[in-house]
Amino acid sequence: MVGSSLAIALAPLGLRVAIVEPVPRSAVAQPSFDDRSTALSRSSQRMFEAMGLWDDIVAAATPITRIHVSDKGRFGFSHIDAQEQGVEALGYVVINRVLGSVLQTALAGVDELDILCPARIVAASLSSEEATVTIEDGDNKRRNASCDLLVAADGSNSALRTMIGITATQLAYGQHAVTGNVLPEKPMQNCAYERFTEQGAFALLPVADGRAGFVWNVPEQDVDRILALSDVDFLVELQKIFGYRLGEFTRVGKRAAYPLILSKAMRLTAQRAVLVGNSAHGLHPAAAQGFNLGLRDVAALCDCIADARAGSIDAKADIGDESVLARYASWRRHDQKKLVGFTDGLVRLFGHSSTPVRALRNIGMLGFDLIPGVRSVFARHTMGLAGRLPRLSRGVPLP
Numbered sequence: 484m485v486g487s488s489l490a491i492a493l494a495p496l497g498l499r500v501a502i503v504e505p506v507p508r509s510a511v512a513q514p515s516f517d518d519r520s521t522a523l524s525r526s527s528q529r530m531f532e533a534m535g536l537w538d539d540i541v542a543a544a545t546p547i548t549r550i551h552v553s554d555k556g557r558f559g560f561s562h563i564d565a566q567e568q569g570v571e572a573l574g575y576v577v578i579n580r581v582l583g584s585v586l587q588t589a590l591a592g593v594d595e596l597d598i599l600c601p602a603r604i605v606a607a608s609l610s611s612e613e614a615t616v617t618i619e620d621g622d623n624k625r626r627n628a629s630c631d632l633l634v635a636a637d638g639s640n641s642a643l644r645t646m647i648g649i650t651a652t653q654l655a656y657g658q659h660a661v662t663g664n665v666l667p668e669k670p671m672q673n674c675a676y677e678r679f680t681e682q683g684a685f686a687l688l689p690v691a692d693g694r695a696g697f698v699w700n701v702p703e704q705d706v707d708r709i710l711a712l713s714d715v716d717f718l719v720e721l722q723k724i725f726g727y728r729l730g731e732f733t734r735v736g737k738r739a740a741y742p743l744i745l746s747k748a749m750r751l752t753a754q755r756a757v758l759v760g761n762s763a764h765g766l767h768p769a770a771a772q773g774f775n776l777g778l779r780d781v782a783a784l785c786d787c788i789a790d791a792r793a794g795s796i797d798a799k800a801d802i803g804d805e806s807v808l809a810r811y812a813s814w815r816r817h818d819q820k821k822l823v824g825f826t827d828g829l830v831r832l833f834g835h836s837s838t839p840v841r842a843l844r845n846i847g848m849l850g851f852d853l854i855p856g857v858r859s860v861f862a863r864h865t866m867g868l869a870g871r872l873p874r875l876s877r878g879v880p881l882p
Contacts, residue, residue: 485760486636487586489527492785494593495881504600508587519662520688520696523575524775526867543581545689546572548673569701574644576688607646609754632803633756639746639765641739656743658683661699663738668730685724706740751812753801764819775867782873787811789881
């Protein structure tokens with residue numbers, strides 16, 4: 484989704500762009516455009532507005548007007564309210580396949596765009612003049628292609644990142660995220676819930692048709708048992724985790740699971756190459772910030788490219804120049820470090836089972852609600868509105 488968004492965002496600049504994608508969007512095995520839900524932050528909303536896509540997205544999205552955070556078995560809780568923050572919504576929840584359909588339609592209208600699918604990059608070489616890749620198609624035929632700038636947007640286990648000589652540190656949390664949709668008895672009234680338990684975090688997001696999308700983080704040694712449960716037994720366990728504030732869960736959809744790993748690239752650029760999205764940073768889903776952080780990568784890269792071209796007499800500046808990529812890396816470093824540290828710290832804080840730490844958590848959550856200004860600062864960060872924002876993240880179209 485990040486790579487497709489980048490190609491669409493660059494369209495006003497008239498660049499020739501190629502997308503290399505191994506799995507067709509309509510395929511069952513397509514990992515990006517499935518039935519999982521994505522929470523879009525305020526800055527992501529503004530970006531899609533600037534790209535002319537928001538009307539199609541919001542038509543199938545569910546607004547989040549309240550966020551409720553709790554620690555299972557303890558008295559402390561916190562909440563954030565959209566009205567208090569002066570916005571109509573703190574964010575929106577959209578099904579990935581719906582967002583994928585909007586992006587696919589938009590891609591079809593982009594000039595100077597080549598979509599190579601199914602295909603994959605099997606080798607890459609970088610030089611001061613160009614980046615060259617070897618592309619293998621679905622029939623195992625190979626060809627070479629060159630470009631001024633090579634962008635890796637192929638996920639936290641990025642093969643392209645390795646090819647261009649960038650290493651990444653990875654830390655397994657020892658958990659899997661179990662995802663799916665459930666039908667609660669009572670309406671969620673546009674409230675998103677984050678509940679921390681001894682086993683892991685549990686998030687419940689409002690989606691279309693009265694359903695709720697859930698992300699349940701479970702110990703890796705327990706994931707096979709949980710996936711093997713019948714629907715009835717699975718709902719019983721969900722109910723124990725979440726409680727009955729939404730009544731009984733009556734139906735559950737298809738379940739899936741994936742391992743939770745913190746991934747951080749050692750650097751964001753190489754010669755004529757750059758990382759965006761999960762290739763640069765793979766986050767724990769506790770705060771639902773991964774995709775939004777990736778979109779801010781896209782927005783910043785677009786700004787750097789647009790400014791480089793605007794500063795060129797013939798509007799044909801070298802977009803892969805070292806100075807352009809250095810500006811991107813400098814711009815993104817703080818935001819990425821902040822979000823990686825925040826999500827990792829959140830998981831570790833709420834994963835600590837000692838009595839003193841749990842007592843401090845409760846005091847902290849109560850203080851979060853009672854101390855003036857704290858919620859507003861936190862809300863601006865979760866809405867992606869803190870710090871220096873690129874044009875697209877502010878809702879300003881590229882020239």
